[in-house]
Amino acid sequence: MASRRMETKPVITCLKTLLIVYSFVFWITGAILLAVGLWGKFMLGPYISLIADNSTNAPYVLIGTGTTIIVFGLFGCFATCRGSPWMLKLYAMFLSLVFLAELVAGISGFVFRHEIKGTFLRTYNEAVLNYNAQDERSLAVDNVQRSLRCCGVLNYTSWFSSVYFPANGIPPSCCANTSDCNSSDLRNATIAPSKVHQQGCYELVTSFIETNMGIIAGVTFGIAFSQLIGMLLACCLSRFITANQYEMV
Structure with a gap:
């Protein structure tokens, strides 16, 4: 023994x-x-x-x-x-x-990544339509547009339907060059498109999700096992x- x-x-x-x-x-x-x-x-x-x-x-x-x-x-x-x-x-x-x-x-x-993209499209579109430059979602929209250098949901035309546009135009966070972008330009539907980013935010965010979801899932599975x-x-x-x-x- x-x-x-x-x-x-x-x-x-x-x-x-x-x-x-x-x-x-x-x-x-x-x-x-x-x-x-x-x-x-x-x-x-x-x-x-x-x-x-x-x-x-x-x-x-x-x-x-x-x-x-x-x-x-x-x-x-x-x-x-x-x-x-x-x-x-x-x-x-x-x-x-x-x-x-x-x-x-x-x-x-991994399985519901497409539903995540659909949810983001819906909620981001609602945030743009109800944008007021003050609440939490509006500030988040500004941060996304500045950091990703994008404008609107699919493109800058998303802002034409926003409650914010008639009185204020497109938000300054969309400006491609802040030194050459004033409030009067952003209220002008003809001039504004030449002053703002052309790419929409939805495409950038969802392409990131699609590209990296496999990596994230793989790391999660590795940690799990x-x-x-x-x-x-x-x-x-x-x-x-x-x-x-x-x-x-």
Whole structure:
């Protein structure tokens, strides 16, 4: 019996080392998710409001998920060092739940990418039609047009139907050259087209989604399947410790 314990001790030590390393990496992914969630909440809130029909909880989901992963990452390190079978099994169960959640999220994002594009077209068009240069969505439209150097939904003609156009013309955020673009030009339907960006914002945003959704889904699947490695490590370590009645000091 003692000989068997001596033979399995290096295996347990190896599994313990691998699981601690994995838990540390897992903890880092949680910190990244938390940072992205906070960034999305404070920096991308207006942009997200243009994509969703209603106020979205996506940043809060990322913040909550990141915080939970950080806590369980630390728990995984503690469970590994403590050598507690039930803690390791609980950690493995949590990793399996994370795996399923990320797998569903990745598949949903890839499968429903066309619906996301359709929703963006509808909500962005509504934001342009009801633009007033003051509310959150209007400011988000301005930010999109300035940063992407675009104008309107499909092109600058989208603004001709806006409630903002009769009195104010096309918004200044559409100007191709701010030094050569004044309010009187923007109110003139004949002169304005030569002063603003010609490309619509919808095409730029959706081409980005189409180009990068596959990459995003692939990264999500990769991270999801990495949870299986941690789950297997935790289960194997728990089994070895239970079978050999090995306790880590």
